[in-house]
Amino acid sequence: MTGYTREGKPFSKRYESTDPNEVITYYKIETRNEEGYFYEIKINMLGKELSKKQVKVDYTYKEAILGEEIEEFSVVEKPDETMKAGKKVVVQEGVDGIIQHIKTEKYLFDIRLSVDFSTKTVRKLQDKIVKVGTLLPLGNSGKTFSSSKEAINWAEQQSNNKNSKWYNHGFDVFPIDHTGKRFSVDFIKPIEGKPGDGIGFGSP
Numbered sequence: 001m002t003g004y005t006r007e008g009k010p011f012s013k014r015y016e017s018t019d020p021n022e023v024i025t026y027y028k029i030e031t032r033n034e035e036g037y038f039y040e041i042k043i044n045m046l047g048k049e050l051s052k053k054q055v056k057v058d059y060t061y062k063e064a065i066l067g068e069e070i071e072e073f074s075v076v077e078k079p080d081e082t083m084k085a086g087k088k089v090v091v092q093e094g095v096d097g098i099i100q101h102i103k104t105e106k107y108l109f110d111i112r113l114s115v116d117f118s119t120k121t122v123r124k125l126q127d128k129i130v131k132v133g134t135l136l137p138l139g140n141s142g143k144t145f146s147s148s149k150e151a152i153n154w155a156e157q158q159s160n161n162k163n164s165k166w167y168n169h170g171f172d173v174f175p176i177d178h179t180g181k182r183f184s185v186d187f188i189k190p191i192e193g194k195p196g197d198g199i200g201f202g203s204p
Helices: 148-160
Strands: 002-004 010-012 023-032 035-044 049-055 060-071 075-084 088-092 097-108 111-123 128-135 170-175 183-188
Touching (some): 148 170, 148 183
Antiparallel strands (some): 060 097, 088 128, 097 111, 170 183
């Protein structure tokens, strides 16, 4: 007969006896749907099965690393309206990610039941984050406005007011940062001898 010992070792043995009722005990492995089952079988010398009882045993696993994959970090720039235009500050260093490709084999003693392929994150990817300043100096007006329309209206009033130091000046309206929520006015001196020349309007 062929079978397994209680320790899961395969064996083949021939039994001889004059007693037909002598009981022989051996073990058997059955596999179904990537699962393994270990049974204790009792038979007599005539080959009649007297009992079949499942015995609980633990699976074993073998892992093999098939390779590693490097994920390179990206540099992410985030505009910052509180810093001077062009200034850069690193707020988070970048770290390359490492991913392992793994093969896992599942065994019941020496019987391989299944093979699974998976990935494992050894080191998590972390992008480098850099703040980039977008804050521009105010125009020579020294003022800020919450919209370009508000800035243009004020600049036009100053340019047309004979009592204003900006009388008869042209002007430029511009956002002072990337948010589009703050604007300033820069006045442009008109060309001498041409009253009224040089008056301009910023884009709304």
